[in-house]
Amino acid sequence: MSNVVHTRALVDLTSRPAIRSLVVAAIAFSAMLIFAASGIWLTREAGRIATIWVANAAIVSILLTQARELRVVILVSALLGNICANTLMGDAVTIALALSLCNLVEIVLVCVALQRLRPNVDFTALADLVPFAIVAGFIAPAVSALLAAIFLYTVKTASFLDVLETWFASDALGQLVFVPLFATLAEKGLTKDGIEPLVRPRALGWLLLNAAVAILIFAQDTMPLLYLGIPAVMLVAFRIGTTGAVIANLTMTVVAIGLTLAGHGPVHLMQGGLSEKMVTLQGFLAICVFVSLSISAYLADRQRLEARLVSTVSELEDANEAKSAFLSTVSHELRTPLTSIRGSLGLVNAGVTGQLPDKSANLIRIAHSNSERLVRLINDILDMEKIASGKMDFDIRPVALREIVQSAIETANNYEVEKKVKILLIDEAAHAVVHADADRLHQAITNLLSNAIKFSPQQGVVRVLLESMGDRAKISISDEGPGIPLAFQKRIFGKFEQADSSSTRQKNGTGLGLSITKSLIEQMSGTIDFVSSEGQGTTFTLSLPSIFKPSNEKIGLPSTGGRAVLACVIDGAIATLLHRQLLEQGYSSDQAPDMGSARLLLESRRYEAVIIDIDILGDQIIEFFDELRSSAQNADIPVTIISASVGKSKDILNGQAVGVIDWLAKPVDPAHLRHSLARLIGAQGPRRPRILHVEDDNDVVQVVAAGLGQDVDMVFAKSLSEARTALLEGDFDLVILDIVLPDGDGLDLLQELGTETKVIVFSAIDGNLTAPVHTILTKTRKSEADLAVCVRSLLAGKDADQRGKGAR
Amino acid sequence: MKLLYIDDDDDIREIAELSLAIDPEYRIWTAASGREGLDLAAAIRPDVILLDVMMPEMDGPETFAALAQEEDLRAIPVVFVTARTQNHQVAELQSLGAAGVIQKPFDPLSLAEQVRGCLADNFGC
Missing domain, CATH: 3.40.50.2300 (Response regulator)
Structure with a gap:
């Protein structure tokens, strides 16, 4: 194995092709010789339960990592090495040759298939690992095993199935465990990338743990602990990636085969024959390899994706930074010449330089208003950019909604004055205090008002309604304009969007206002919405978090209750x-x-x-x-x-x-x-009805007062003169009048009462009165309770047809 | 009231002069560089200085610092006039101790008023 590890470094040193070929040939030959000899020993001498054929994997690895032109040299050297190994282990030359050719077929199949599928096989990529597992772990060993089994069956009358089974299992396992190991080590080898992740204390810890688990499983003879092996290699794959996984697999394989050959481990606990035991062990190792390599490849894929995302994000950030800087510079560079243009046009337009002929004046007015528009556009673009890049600071604090709306209305009153649009404020949220940045909210409301005015007809009305709903305050701005075309409604908050985007559009505007407004409001945890239908006008509604309470203890003001x-x-x-x-x-x-x-x-x-x-x-x-x-x-x-x-x-x-x-x-x-x-x-709450009771009998006064209760304001007058004084001091909703008074006739008062004041005559005189009063009650016939009922119904406005009826 | 306007842009100087002249209270001098402005300020002792920010050689803040070095000139309120209008840029100028910051492009008809506003704010503090 170490031969191969050093292959690359060694080959790299040898720059001359001839020497290079020679070195590679020697490595291939000796690798094949050593691994094949030991493999044959394992399968034939040491019992066949634990077998692994490393030789083919070694040659595949060499082929995968070396230049294409060296292929033939490598294959020939490997073939020779294999023949030598077989001969050394006692095979006849013909048999050695035939079996070596079977191995060669497998090696060629794996290499060709892999390089067809993926030119540069990468075992840290799932996309490469799966085809590798299929070809090297199944197809190639199966073909090779079939050929060998047929040959040995015909020539040596060996058991066909035994040969097939042993050959396939040991070759497949060898390929699965060692090709990734050799290829990964050859790729990363002794480089910094390869070693660094392994020598960290934690990584070493995980590898040692894996080795300990392997020994625990295979050194004991009492428990079927095989299941512990898979999580052990998986953990290493998770923690240290592909390099760690191949080393963990190597450890597990070496320990498993070594200790099984020595007669220990769970495989010996199994019932059944040699072949079942072999399949179990080989299967276990194959699954360890496949699971751990899949995990590490999957993780490596994710890491590559993350790295790509990180670099994309940082590129985007750089680009955004550059865009901000560009916009800031451009807007500054535009401002300087615009200062001269706006200044000149403003001065000429205002007549500072004298009166111009009408035609020229009109042209200057056009130029001036467009230079103003350009200034707004630049400001809007900068705002937009600040919002987009998150550089706009919001100073959110409780602010009185009414004040901001009022001030925005004052600003908006200066827009398009010649149109004579009226802005009406209807405040149904008198105490509303919202959480917002006062300046930004002002800007947002002014934008909406300016829009509303822009689309209002001549002398139109813009209504601003403030409402409070629990912890939200709502600001609705309605115009009487043409409404927003349905097709445009979806794009209304987009940038540079205007319903009329023709070059001759009537409305001056940057098309950024609503987009900015929406962003501003959303940054203040608010929402913006609109209702519009063509020809019916448009209502924009802002909703903002508020700290309004029905009776606002914080500011010590009573609730308005909608009054x-x-x-x-x-x-x-x-x-x-x-x-x-x-x-x-x-x-x-x-x-x-x-x-x-x-x-x-x-x-x-x-x-x-x-x-x-x-x-x-x-x-x-x-x-x-x-x-x-x-x-x-x-x-x-x-x-x-x-x-x-x-x-x-x-x-x-x-x-x-x-x-x-x-x-x-x-x-x-x-x-x-x-x-x-x-x-x-009235000082507090809804207005209490004020009643003047003109009566000289104190007992009657008290009984009537008790009958009417606490929720009316009663004023008493014992004489005509007292009554007159009371009437001068304030208006009354109702007067209860006695006719016979110490200083004259109660009916004389009637002329002094406003038409709004309702009058009940409550008197002992049972005569036919024609006075213009609402009700006449006769004391002897009607009780004080009747009077109270009558007062209530009059105050409630039900005075119809009462007049005169009580008298009879 | 004597007012000194320092700006390297010839056109803007001319327009500023015309704009400020709308207010008959002002007597206006202009200078085309920080250096020239410093000399002129020493000579005429203006009541207020309007100072452009981006100027070659000696920019606005440098001119401001140089004014502050002079015993006789440091008390004169300075209003910056700048095309760099981003919040942090304006805040930087204010933190130097300027009496105010007017943004370019300024409204020619209300420039004089804006200057008065800055001075009022300043003295109000």
Whole structure:
């Protein structure tokens, strides 16, 4: 064996072909001579249970590892060596020749078949190992054994089957164990790659363990421990790969054959004849070899794949790095000339250099707007690149959703101003605090708003709806545009995608906006979705993780429970103040900067109250209130008017029963505002009905109050004058009126009550009253309980046809 | 208010000068290199210096460092004007102690305003 190990090194030294041939011939001859002689001794002398024919495997290995032109030399030398060995072991020359030729057939078959199948056989590759096992472990030994058996049967009348069996088993085992061993060692041999994995302490440990197991199995004579052998070689194959596997197999084979020949081991425990025992041992060794080599080849395949993946990944990383650097450089190089272009066009377009003729001005405007577009495109491309390469930093922290949306709306209000698109914010998530990067969320919302404006018709409306759903906050942005064509919907988040990709497309844009928006939102653990049908507009919905709780203890604000106030104010500071104060009192607020928005918002949502700046109403003030009061939903909605000159404004509305709750003078004082809001909506929770009970009998007052319970605000007046004072201080939903009062007739009050106030006359006078009141109850006929029922039904709005009936 | 704009690009200098001139408060000087800018700064003592970043020989940060070396000039607020607009690049410039960073291409109509914004931020701190 060691001859072969050194073959390569030795042959490499001999550069001259003649000498080289001679050396190879000598090695082949002596290998054949030694291995064949020992093999013959094993099969004939030492009993036939344990046989292995190494000689053929040695020659196959030499052939596989040497140059093709040396084949004939090797084969002839091997043949001669074989004849010599047989002759030495006592065979006649003719028999020696014939048996040697049988071996030669096997050697040639293995080599030819292998090199046909795989030019360079690699025993660490599964693809090579399988054909090798079939040819060298089965076909070639079978052919060789058949020829030998026929020859010996005819010439020496030996048992045909015995020869066939012994020859096949020993040759097949020899090929399976030794060809991979020799080839692997010849390939890696004494090189660093070959030795290093073996000399590590762990590797040596595994090899020693394998040797110990082999000895344990074959040195004892009591237990059938063969099964321990397979896991032992498998372990080595797993841990040290092919080189380890061939050495483990060699160890196992040598120990098994040696100790079996010495009369030990589990094979001797078997019942049955020689041939069964031989098949068992040979089969065991063949399986050890096949299993361990398969495992190591499979692992080697995986390792090669991993190495390829690793190198591919690192190549890709390099390429990506280069791409980033390239983009960064290019965008920088583009920015410098663009600074001059944008600057020049901006200045000329703004008229800094004087007025241009119309045609030129138009051309400059086109050039200017396109240079602006180019700037956006470069910024978008850089953003895209930063997101793709994971270089965009996100500073995720809790942020108030409303503030970001408000600021994005302010930014978007500057887009395409000439289109007069209105952006309405409907806030149903007043306290929503989302986990997000404020700047990136602003960018994402601004992108969507800009898109919505871009596709809106002239004077269209973009609705922004904020909603809270458990631990998510939703932002929906709807436009009244043409909708997204069905065919384009699938590609909408792609890069450089625009529905109208023709060269004459109408919409300026980079086609990167939605793709960037999606990436930004997803990086913040959010989702983006859209609903659209052609001609019906489009709604994009963002969903973000939020820390909203129905009653948000963290910020100490009461739940709004969906209650909202509409604030139509111009001044941003007042708007902010209002929003904050309303939140404190448990109301969310939507803001309308103009009449149109106010109308749209009043249509789209139920509000508890309206605060409106008289400057927004302008000369439409009467019209606005007419509209408001004639709508079913808002007929009795409380209104506060903010005005610079309250007195004058009151005059304008004089005689109009519009139900203004309160007036606020400009400039608005925060304390006054708070006070007014409290009056407008009640200090907490849903507005409690306010009832004025005008009654001079204290007992009646107490009984009625007890009957009405705790959830109404009762104000009592014992006289007409007290009642008048109460009415000046605030509005009432309902008045319970006694007619006979110390200082006059209760009915006199009726003129001073607004039309919104419901009136119940509760009096001892049993007369035919024609006063315009809702209900008349006569004290002697109706109890206080009846009164309470009547109050409840009136407050609930069921005042129809009550009028006058109670009197009879 | 005296303003010195240092940039090696002739065209951008001219446009910046026109853009800044929209604000009548500014009196503008320009320099085409860091070296020239340093000399001019020593002569006119500007109230603010706008400084390009990528310049041959002496780049923006080097010019900034040289200004800081001069007893009389180190207090002048410097605003970088740069085409290198990536976050980390901007952060680097800010960490040098600049009063602000304006990105190229700048909007010519709001450049003066942006400079004021930078100065206000700076003094506000």
